[in-house]
Amino acid sequence: MTKQGKPEMTPDWSAVDDLIANREDTLDRLREYFGEVDWxxxxxxxxxxxxxxxxxxxDRSEVKDxxxxxxxxxxxxxSIIVPARAAWLLIDDPGGTFTQLLAQIPTDIELVDVDAPGADPMSACHELWTQARRLRGVGPTTASKLLARKRPHLLPVQDSVVLAALGSPDIVWEPLRQKLRAGLHGQLVELGVEAGVPDKISALRVLDVALWMTYRPGTDSGPRA
Incomplete structure (x- = not known):
């Protein structure tokens, strides 16, 4: 994803590399986050x-589109509340725009499996992002979480904590795709399995949670010694 007239910034992957290097800390944080709770x-x-x-x-068949x-x-x-009017437009979808775009994006493809940045289904993902962002009150964090809910294996959650950890204010789909294909995907899958993360949780979400738990406000903003 690029902003109009601006190239996408390259993320600083050192925070991600630290998660992999500090494996036991990362496993502890994943277990803490995904541990079952009796409310x-x-x-x-x-x-x-x-x-x-x-x-x-x-992304189940009855509601995926x-x-x-x-x-x-x-x-x-x-911690995201979609404004009422935006929620209505997303759900009621008067022009059918969101349904048409979601129908072009498979549920069985992962970001690591996309061959090239402009290849299908990423063009539809970019347009879905654009349309969601046009809704009043839907900022980049809200848009990323809405899209990640519909296609969790393809589109990552990206909030201010995660983007700050990566040193990048922009959407990172393409550089993340490259990083995943360079070996990160397999490492995230291994972390998820070892931490006992539920099967439905994507590798992208494992990364998101690990970064958020490490760099969120109130933590030491980095791996524990």
Whole structure:
């Protein structure tokens, strides 16, 4: 993704490399985030652990090509409230734009498997991003979480914490695709398996959670010694 007239900035991957190098710390943080919580006992936990799984997911066959009220609830689990008018336009989709674009994006392809930046289905992903961003009150973080809910294996969650850790203010789909293909994807899968992350959780989400848990406000903003 590029901004009009501006080249995409190259992320600083040192934070990601640190996650891999500090494996035990990363595993601990993943286990903390995705650990099961009994809400009736009012134990602390992370609602975002259910982002992909709430209502059986946003990419299941019955709802994969349309936004639903469950998707709006799911993004609220990541501390995002979609403005009422934007939520209505996404769900009701008066012109059919969102449904048409989602229908062009398969649910069974991962970002690591995309052959080239301009190859299908990325052109439809870019247009879906553009259309979502045109809705009043839908900023880049909200848009990324909406798209990640519908295509969790292809499109990453990108919030201010993650982008700051990467030293990049821009969307990082293409450089991330290259990094995944250079070996990061397999490393993330291994981390997820070893940490006991639920099967439905994508490698992209493993990366997002690991970065967020390491660099979020209130932490030491880096790997533990």
């Amino acid at each position: 009736r006992e009012k134990k602390s936990g992370y609602t975002g652990a259910w982002f992909e799984r709430f209502d059986r997911g946003g 349309r936004f639903t009220s469950a998707d709006m609830i799911a993004v609220s689990m990541l």
